[in-house]
Amino acid sequence: MPCCPHQAPSNLDEMANFVKPKLAVSFSCIALLVLIRMLETNFNAPVNTKRWGEPLTWEDFTGIPPIFSKYDAAINSSIYLEYDSTNSSYHAYAAQFDRYSWTRSREDSSYLLNHEQYHFNITELHARMMNDYIKKNPKKNEFDLQMQLATLKGELRFMQDLYDDETDHSTITNKQRRWEYNIDSLLQSYSPDSGLVRDNFSGAKVYFASPPTFNSGINSNEVPFRQYILSRYGMELLLISFQDPTYRNINLAEFIRDHYKRLGITIKFQLVTEQNGKTRVSVITRDSSNMSYHGLWLRDGSNLIRLLAKFTTRTPDTTGYFQIARSFINSFELTEANQYWLNEIENDTETTVTVSSIFRAKPEARENCLFVKENQSVGFYKSPLYNKQGTLLIPFDALRHADSIVNEKFLLIDKEIYTYSSKSNEIIYSLPLERQPTKTYTINLGYTIKNDSSKCKLFYNQAIEIDPLDRPLIKE
Amino acid sequence: MASSFNFRPFFRAFSIRDVLTAFSIALLYFTVLKVLSYAEVDFPAYVYAFILIIPFILNHVVYKIEHHRPNNFVGRNIQDYIFLIGYWLVSFLHTLIFNKTFSIDVKSVAYFIVIVFISECLVALIKRLLTLMKWQIL
Numbered sequence: 001m002p003c004c005p006h007q008a009p010s011n012l013d014e015m016a017n018f019v020k021p022k023l024a025v026s027f028s029c030i031a032l033l034v035l036i037r038m039l040e041t042n043f044n045a046p047v048n049t050k051r052w053g054e055p056l057t058w059e060d061f062t063g064i065p066p067i068f069s070k071y072d073a074a075i076n077s078s079i080y081l082e083y084d085s086t087n088s089s090y091h092a093y094a095a096q097f098d099r100y101s102w103t104r105s106r107e108d109s110s111y112l113l114n115h116e117q118y119h120f121n122i123t124e125l126h127a128r129m130m131n132d133y134i135k136k137n138p139k140k141n142e143f144d145l146q147m148q149l150a151t152l153k154g155e156l157r158f159m160q161d162l163y164d165d166e167t168d169h170s171t172i173t174n175k176q177r178r179w180e181y182n183i184d185s186l187l188q189s190y191s192p193d194s195g196l197v198r199d200n201f202s203g204a205k206v207y208f209a210s211p212p213t214f215n216s217g218i219n220s221n222e223v224p225f226r227q228y229i230l231s232r233y234g235m236e237l238l239l240i241s242f243q244d245p246t247y248r249n250i251n252l253a254e255f256i257r258d259h260y261k262r263l264g265i266t267i268k269f270q271l272v273t274e275q276n277g278k279t280r281v282s283v284i285t286r287d288s289s290n291m292s293y294h295g296l297w298l299r300d301g302s303n304l305i306r307l308l309a310k311f312t313t314r315t316p317d318t319t320g321y322f323q324i325a326r327s328f329i330n331s332f333e334l335t336e337a338n339q340y341w342l343n344e345i346e347n348d349t350e351t352t353v354t355v356s357s358i359f360r361a362k363p364e365a366r367e368n369c370l371f372v373k374e375n376q377s378v379g380f381y382k383s384p385l386y387n388k389q390g391t392l393l394i395p396f397d398a399l400r401h402a403d404s405i406v407n408e409k410f411l412l413i414d415k416e417i418y419t420y421s422s423k424s425n426e427i428i429y430s431l432p433l434e435r436q437p438t439k440t441y442t443i444n445l446g447y448t449i450k451n452d453s454s455k456c457k458l459f460y461n462q463a464i465e466i467d468p469l470d471r472p473l474i475k476e
Numbered sequence: 477m478a479s480s481f482n483f484r485p486f487f488r489a490f491s492i493r494d495v496l497t498a499f500s501i502a503l504l505y506f507t508v509l510k511v512l513s514y515a516e517v518d519f520p521a522y523v524y525a526f527i528l529i530i531p532f533i534l535n536h537v538v539y540k541i542e543h544h545r546p547n548n549f550v551g552r553n554i555q556d557y558i559f560l561i562g563y564w565l566v567s568f569l570h571t572l573i574f575n576k577t578f579s580i581d582v583k584s585v586a587y588f589i590v591i592v593f594i595s596e597c598l599v600a601l602i603k604r605l606l607t608l609m610k611w612q613i614l
Binding site: 018019022023025026029030032033036037039040066067068069070071 | 493516574
C-alpha cells in the first residue's frame with residue numbers, strides 16, 4: 001500500500017536542506033562581521049594614541065572612511081586614567097586614536113579639522129573635570145574613580161552629540177564659532193590661567209577665551225596705547241587703552257560720534273550710561289563691507305578704554321557671533337591695580353626701581369646734563385599711588401623707543417633729578433615722602449637713549465601733575 | 477487553550493536544529509545591526525522597532541516549516557528566549573574577540589524578557605480571537 005500523501009516527508013532530507021542555509025547564513029554573517037572589523041581597524045594597523053596638547057593634523061586620521069557615511073571626517077577620542085607614582089595619585093588624560101579617526105579629504109579643509117579638534121577639546125575638558133574631581137577627593141580608590149569616570153564618559157557622549165547637533169556637524173558657522181568660544185572658556189575655567197586679562201596700567205579687565213596678543217606703542221595721533229587683541233572664532237576681540245590728558249575734558253558721546261563720522265561708519269545703536277562716576281558708551285556700528293562692530297567706550301581720567309567685538313554680518317544667522325560679542329563685553333570690569341604694583345615692589349622684580357642717585361640740577365651746566373625736551377607722550381603711566389610709608393609710586397611703560405636703545409631713566413621734579421636703574425622699560429618711579437612738595441607740582445619722568453653722544457643728552461619725558469591732597473593719610 | 481500551555485510537544489520535538497535556527501537568526505540580526513551602524517545609517521525609531529520584530533517572526537516561521545505545525549504559547553516563548561540568549565552570546569563573543577571588555581545591562585535583559593513575554597501573550601490572544609472568529613491566519 002502506497003504511503004499516505006499527507007504523511008510528512010523524511011525528516012533527514014528536510015533537516016539537511018535547512019541546515020545548509022542556516023550554516024551558510026551563519027558563515028556569511030561571521031565573514032561580514034570580520035570584514036567590518038577589518039575596515040574599522042584599518043586591517044589591524046597599529047594604533048597610535050595622541051594625548052591632548054599638540055594641535056591635530058590630518059596625519060592623525062589614518063582610519064578607513066565607512067563606505068556609506070555621509071560625513072567627511074570623524075574622530076575617536078576618550079578619557080583614560082593612569083596612576084602617577086611620583087605624586088601617588090591618579091591622573092586623567094584625553095587621548096585620540098589615529099586608526100579609528102578618518103577623513104575623506106585632506107585638501108583645504110582646515111575648517112573641518114578645526115571642528116574635529118574641538119571634539120578632542122571636549123574630551124580634554126572632561127579629562128580636566130575628572131582631574132578636578134580627583135583633586136577634591138584624594139582618598140577615593142580606583143574603583144570609585146572608575147565609576148566617576150564612567151559617569152563623565154556618559155556626559156562626554158552627550159556633549160559630543162549636542163555639539164554635532166547644534167552645529168549640524170560644522171555646517172552652521174556661527175554656531176560652530178559659539179561652541180568654540182564656549183569650549184575654550186570652559187577649558188580656561190579648569191586651567192591655572194583664568195582667562196581674565198587685566199591691563200595693570202589702565203585697570204581694564206576683560207575675559208578672553210584664548211590668550212590674546214599684546215602690543216603697545218604710540219599711534220599716529222601721538223597717543224600712547226596698550227592693546228590686547230584676539231582674532232579667533234571668525235571675529236576680532238579687542239581691548240585697547242589710550243592715554244591723553246585732553247581726554248579728561250571731552251564729551252565722550254560726541255567724541256565717539258565724531259570718530260565714527262571721520263571713518264565713514266554708521267552708528268546703529270548708541271547708549272550712554274554713568275557708572276561709578278564714569279561715562280560708558282555702548283555702540284553698535286556697521287561699515288560699508290557689512291562688518292558689525294559691538295563696542296564699549298569708557299573714560300577714566302586721562303585714560304580712554306575701548307572694547308570691540310568685530311564680525312561679519314554676511315551670513316544669514318549671526319546669533320552665535322552676537323552671543324560671543326555680548327559675553328566678551330559683559331565680562332569687562334574697571335579695576336584698581338594698585339595692589340598689583342605694591343606687590344611688585346615687595347617682590348623686588350625687575351620692574352622695581354631703586355634710586356641710583358639724586359642730584360641738584362645746574363641750569364648752567366654744559367656737559368653731563370639733561371636737555372629737557374618739550375613735553376610729549378613717551379609712554380603709558382599708571383595713575384600715581386602711595387605705599388604705606390607715603391612714597392609716591394608711578395608705574396611707567398616707555399613706548400616711544402624700543403627697550404634696546406633706552407639708556408638711563410630719570411625723574412625730574414623742581415630741579416632735583418632722580419636717576420633709576422632697571423632692566424625693563426616698564427618701571428616704577430618712586431619719590432620718597434620727604435621729597436614730595438606740599439603743593440600741587442609737576443613731575444617729568446622719562447629717559448635718555450643710548451646713541452645720544454651729545455654733551456647734554458636729550459631727556460625724552462612726560463609731565464604728570466600731582467596733587468598732594470590725593471595722598472592717603474599716613475598712619476603712625 | 478490548554479494545549480497552549482503544554483510544554484511537552486515542544487520538548488518532544490526539540491533538537492539542535494531549533495537551537496541552530498535561533499542562533500543563526502540571532503547572528504543574522506546582529507550582523508544587520510552592525511552593518512547599519514558601520515554605514516552610519518540613521519533610521520527613525522519605528523524602523524528599528526520593525527527590524528527588531530522580523531527575527532522573532534522569522535524564528536517562528538522557520539519552526540513551523542520545519543515541524544509542519546505552529547508552535548504553542550510555551551514553545552514560542554522558549555524559542556524567543558533561545559533567540560535572545562543567542563543574540564547576547566554573539567554580542568559577548570564579538571566584544572570579547574574585538575574589544576576585550578564586555579558589560580551587560582541587567583535591566584535591559586529583564587526588560588526584553590518581559591517585553592517578549594507580553595508580546596507573545598498578545599499574539600496568543602489575537603490568535604485565540606481569530607480562532608473564535610474562525611479566521612485562522614496565524
